[in-house]
Amino acid sequence: MCGIFGVYGVQDAAALTQLGLYSLQHRGQESAGIVAVDDTGQARASRAMGLVSEGFGDDEMALLRGPIAIGHTRYSTAGASAIENAQPILARVRRTHIALAHNGNLTNAVELRRDLEDQGAIFSSTMDSEAIVHRIARAEGRSPEERVANALRGVEGAYCLLVVLDGTVLAARDPHGWRPLVMGRLGDGWVFASESCALDIVGATLDREVQPGEIVAVDALGMRSMQALPAAPINRCVFEHVYFARPDSTVFGGSVDRSRRALGRQLAQECPADGADIVFAVPDSSNSAALGYAEASGIAYELALIRNHYIGRTFIQPTQAGRIAKVKVKYNPVRELLEGKRVVMVDDSIVRGTTTRGLVSLVRAAGAREVHMRVSSAPIISPCYYGIDTPRREELIAAQMTHEELVRHLGVDSLGYLSIDGMLSAMPKEPDGYCHACFSGRYPTDIPSEPELLRAGGAAPATAGMS
Ligand code: 5GP
Ligand code: SF4
Ligand code: MG
Numbered sequence: 001m002c003g004i005f006g007v008y009g010v011q012d013a014a015a016l017t018q019l020g021l022y023s024l025q026h027r028g029q030e031s032a033g034i035v036a037v038d039d040t041g042q043a044r045a046s047r048a049m050g051l052v053s054e055g056f057g058d059d060e061m062a063l064l065r066g067p068i069a070i071g072h073t074r075y076s077t078a079g080a081s082a083i084e085n086a087q088p089i090l091a092r093v094r095r096t097h098i099a100l101a102h103n104g105n106l107t108n109a110v111e112l113r114r115d116l117e118d119q120g121a122i123f124s125s126t127m128d129s130e131a132i133v134h135r136i137a138r139a140e141g142r143s144p145e146e147r148v149a150n151a152l153r154g155v156e157g158a159y160c161l162l163v164v165l166d167g168t169v170l171a172a173r174d175p176h177g178w179r180p181l182v183m184g185r186l187g188d189g190w191v192f193a194s195e196s197c198a199l200d201i202v203g204a205t206l207d208r209e210v211q212p213g214e215i216v217a218v219d220a221l222g223m224r225s226m227q228a229l230p231a232a233p234i235n236r237c238v239f240e241h242v243y244f245a246r247p248d249s250t251v252f253g254g255s256v257d258r259s260r261r262a263l264g265r266q267l268a269q270e271c272p273a274d275g276a277d278i279v280f281a282v283p284d285s286s287n288s289a290a291l292g293y294a295e296a297s298g299i300a301y302e303l304a305l306i307r308n309h310y311i312g313r314t315f316i317q318p319t320q321a322g323r324i325a326k327v328k329v330k331y332n333p334v335r336e337l338l339e340g341k342r343v344v345m346v347d348d349s350i351v352r353g354t355t356t357r358g359l360v361s362l363v364r365a366a367g368a369r370e371v372h373m374r375v376s377s378a379p380i381i382s383p384c385y386y387g388i389d390t391p392r393r394e395e396l397i398a399a400q401m402t403h404e405e406l407v408r409h410l411g412v413d414s415l416g417y418l419s420i421d422g423m424l425s426a427m428p429k430e431p432d433g434y435c436h437a438c439f440s441g442r443y444p445t446d447i448p449s450e451p452e453l454l455r456a457g458g459a460a461p462a463t464a465g466m467s
Helices: 013-023 058-063 110-119 130-136 144-152 197-202 238-244 254-269 286-297 323-330 354-365 403-409 419-426 451-455
Strands: 002-010 031-037 043-049 068-074 089-093 096-103 160-166 168-173 181-187 188-191 206-211 214-219 222-227 279-280 304-309 330-335 344-349 370-375 414-417
Touching: 002 013, 002 096, 002 160, 002 168, 002 197, 013 058, 013 068, 013 188, 031 096, 043 058, 043 089, 043 096, 058 130, 058 403, 068 096, 068 160, 068 279, 089 130, 089 188, 096 130, 110 130, 130 160, 144 160, 144 168, 144 214, 168 188, 168 370, 181 197, 188 197, 238 254, 238 419, 254 286, 254 370, 254 419, 279 286, 279 419, 286 344, 323 330, 323 354, 354 370, 354 403, 403 414
Parallel strands: 279 344, 344 370, 370 414
Antiparallel strands: 002 068, 002 188, 031 043, 031 068, 089 096, 096 160, 160 168, 168 214, 181 188, 181 206, 214 222, 304 330
């Protein structure tokens, strides 16, 4: 998964982009980058491994001049996390530049890359996104948006793109609309972002979503919209609302806080825990869902797990310490609240089950008498091919165990998951406009023929994942 942000027509666009990327840090912590274009058409890039706060020094920011900028935060778990895979990509072609930032995963990246390589294209990264840059470089069109539209015909899978092409900023969303992308106004300028929380930080006002299949172009001629790609069934990612997006964002036209609370209320209805003393969240991703659960059940909401906010994702590797130690670095239970209590622990999802198992034993060690686990999504049983790094099926605990085995394995007194229908009923807009393949196993499109190769962006040997 990744976060993308872009600005057109505001001075110091790069500084605004840096701010926007801070708000999208949760969508990717592996690398961050900004490309800025100045008034003379000169494009400059700065990319670094790690967090936004580590990536851009004052000297670098001073070089990123101009009224146009796009930025990217990247998240991937597979293979090498390498600087050549950091985005935005900046290529110089036909005496101008193409800059591109991508959120999503292409499902035909292997085929696209092979075709381009057969035609003599040379790739400098293992990202699927680079194939789009090559296609834009080769595409013809009377306008920038037509050129990008022509490049995108034949590209399959999930993408939200921000592109800078010779002084025009373009935003594109695939016709299925898996990933979110919004646009807003800032003075006379335009701002684009994966989530609306990034508009807030720069003081922009939310205008609307970029629609599935739409290309928006902004340049000296103004803003133009083109419904560029053939209509397709809408498959918004339900997991954006369940886990990924920030609760202070509006995603797919609805508040994430509101949908998470609705998920929690629905969970309380479907999986009550009668007689429990307290309900608490596994912070932070399930805070809102646990609040909803407490609201609907009438059970007292407590902050019984405290999360340490200073732990980087890679601080402790699985090989360096045992499961419990790893969990303990991140969470500490409040003994005062747990001792002797029958507790409901709410989390948004269970993937491998390792964190959950560690947490349950931590909560028990702090004195909880009964632990009732409630999950505000359905069991994850299938991998995602549309931009979220769910592991292979063999590592998905709910795909490997029966309900009774899971209860024993996690060490809980009871375990309740939300139904798929219950989950979809909490989403904004109509429930059949959502992808739920990782929960149902029903993929809305053909799945990739070579998923392992795809994880490497279509490049062999498989060295890096891209999302
Ligand atoms: P598990 O028990 O499966 O090891 O971990 C479950 C926790 O992982 C939950 O708290 C959930 O919020 C979190 N989670 C779910 N999906 C992802 C993801 O894609 N990346 C990360 N870092 N955490 C995730
Ligand atoms: Fe989202 Fe799951 Fe569909 Fe992937 S498979 S796009 S995570 S709902
Ligand atoms: Mg979590």
